[in-house]
Amino acid sequence: MSEATTAADSDTDYGDFDFIVVSNRLAVDRVTDDEGNSSWRRSPGGLVTALAPVMAKTDGAWVGWHGAPDEALDPFDEGNMRLVPVPLSEDEVELYYEGFSNATLWPLYHDVIAPPEFHRTWWDAYRRVNERFAKATAASAAHGATVWVQDYQLQLVPKLLRKARPDLVIGFFNHIPFPPLEIFAQLPWRRQVIEGLLGADLIGFQRPSDASNFLRCVRRFLGHTIRQQQVQVPADGDAPAYVSRAEAFPISIDVNAITELAKRQDIIERSREIRRELGNPKHVLLGVDRLDYTKGIGHRLKAYGELLEDGSITVEDAALIQVASPSRERVEQYRLLREEIEGAVGRINGTYDTMKNTAIRYLHHSYPVEEMVALYLAADVMLVTALRDGMNLVAKEYVAARTENRGALVLSEFAGAADTLRQAVLxxxxxxxxxxxxxxTALNMPPAEGIRRMRIMRRQVLQNDVERWSQAFLTALRNGSAGNSDA
Structure with missing residues (x-):
């Protein structure tokens, strides 16, 4: 018997929490001071920010891995949240996370920009870890609780939860793209993944096209009846039939946090200092990405290098800042990508640098949000050239930071943000x-045209922040689940 199926056999197995978020990582990071004492700090991510108000209003718990392998921790409280750590062994980090999640699903779901690998040992670990997450969630949830499962690492959890705890209201949100049927078909365990997702009452995606891709896969591989965006999931043994819905809920950012930082005098001064450090060029361009093959960093550098070669721009007039945050450095494809990007930067700088000017300032670091906002303010042009991206929140952060409606955004049409930021240079x-x-075009855009475009984009971002996203999803989940509970 799987770990998840034994979680709730009677009323005595119900937990205490009415609202539970389930994600690969907990909502906190462990920090160690100079004396070696460790404590927990709330993670700065947008998801934590979006759901903190919901946690404050309800009896909320967050289920996830705490980040250290081969360590088991008891549940603990931090702020207004109960945190429920799910242990992972070193082998499981390698097989479930680095393996199946990030070397099978990640490339597959990003249009096989890199070739996915299919290993049965990875799949076995993924299934086993998903069962453990489902068990921890079922044991924590009060009767009739709302559970919101996050992202591609946990796609089997919804079905496991529905089987163990049919009283729950279950939502799932996929933060990355969902691939077309012809690509998803490559996955040997495609049926199990679809069935896992269909355990949710509501499955959220970034773009309407992602929801459509998923529904095509449901029709092809399971043959369920689909009406509009509703899947009629048939009865299975003692489990009754129910409806699962697939809809788009584009995620956003904490707008207030970004705009408040953008107005702080110390950050404004830091943005000016950044330009001075570059030699006060006429134009500053900026790229901010995780070092990932989906982000199109190599394409961006190639284009920029050719502009220097053509003489369309000069190193005296323009500088590119490229922030590439370290990412999955134990995965071979990411190590090779780092070598490739650093080699390209070195070739361009070696050709075009002068004693006073650097063509590309390459920063392989992660930075606090205050420094990121200073960079946004320093940049005349933001470059988002993703080859495939669920949303790309950097694009929205740049727009939110431009409180004077100046600046230009070059945005890949393959990023989810392109659906709403139509005034970018697509x-x-x-x-x-x-x-x-x-x-x-972005560098030479007339000021009046740039202001017009940025004003429209800022209005869109400011009106649709991350809290509105979470409320829209949870409202749709609770309203739609009533039909299933009445069945």
Whole structure:
């Protein structure tokens, strides 16, 4: 018997919490002071920010891994949340997380930009860890609780929860793209993954096209009846039939936090200092990405290098800052990508740098949000050239930070943000000539045109912040689940 199926056999197995978030990582990070004492600090991510108000209003718990392998911790409280750590062994981190999640699902769901690997040992670990997450969640949830499962690492949890705890209201949100049927079909365990997701009353995606891709896969591989965006999931043994819905809920950012930082005098001064450190060029361009092959960093550098070669820009007039945060450094493809990007930066700088000016300031670091906002303020042009991206919140953060409505955004049409930020300079990053043209257009955009575009984009971002996203999803989940509970 799986770990999840034994979680709740009677009323005495019910937990205490009416609202539970389940994600691969907990909502806190462990920090150690100079004396070696450790404590917990709330994670700065947008998801934590969006759900903290919900946690404050309800008896909320967060289920996730605490970040250290081969360590088991008891549940503990931090702020207004109960945190329920799920232990992972070193082998499980390698097989479930680095393996199946990030070397099978991640490339598959990002249009096989890199080839996915299919290993049965990885799948076995993924299934086993998902069962453990489901067990911990079922044991923590009060009768009739709302459970919101997050992202591609936990796609089997909804079905496991529905089987163990049919009283729960279950939502799932996929933060990355969902691939077309023809790509998803490659996954040997495609049926199990779809069935796992269909355990949720509501499955949220970033874009309508992602929801459509998922529903096509449901129809093809399971043959369930689909009406509009509702899947009629048939009865299974003692379990009754129910309806699962797939809809788009584009995620956003903590707008107030970004705009408040953008107005702080010390951060404004830091943005000026950044430009001075670059030699006060006429134009500053900025790229901010995790070092990931989906982000199109190599395409961006190639286009920028060719603009320097063409003479369309000069190192005296323009500088590119490229922040590439370390990412999955134990995965071989990411190590190779780092070498490739650093080699490209070195070649461009070696060719075009002068004693006073650097073509590309490459920063392989993670930075606090205050420094990121200073960078946003320093940049005349933001470059988001993702080859495939569920949303890309950096694009929205840049727009939110531009409180004076100046600046230009070059945005890949393959990022989810392109659905709503239509006033950006939209580009196909595979088209290097088109990307070069987009950069030149952004650099030379008349001020009045730039202000008009940025004002429209800022209005869209400010009206649709991350709290509105979470409330929209949870409202749809609770309203829609009433039909299932009445069945």
């Amino acid at each position: 580009v196909n990053p595979h088209d290097i000539d088109g990307l070069k043209s987009a950069m030149v």
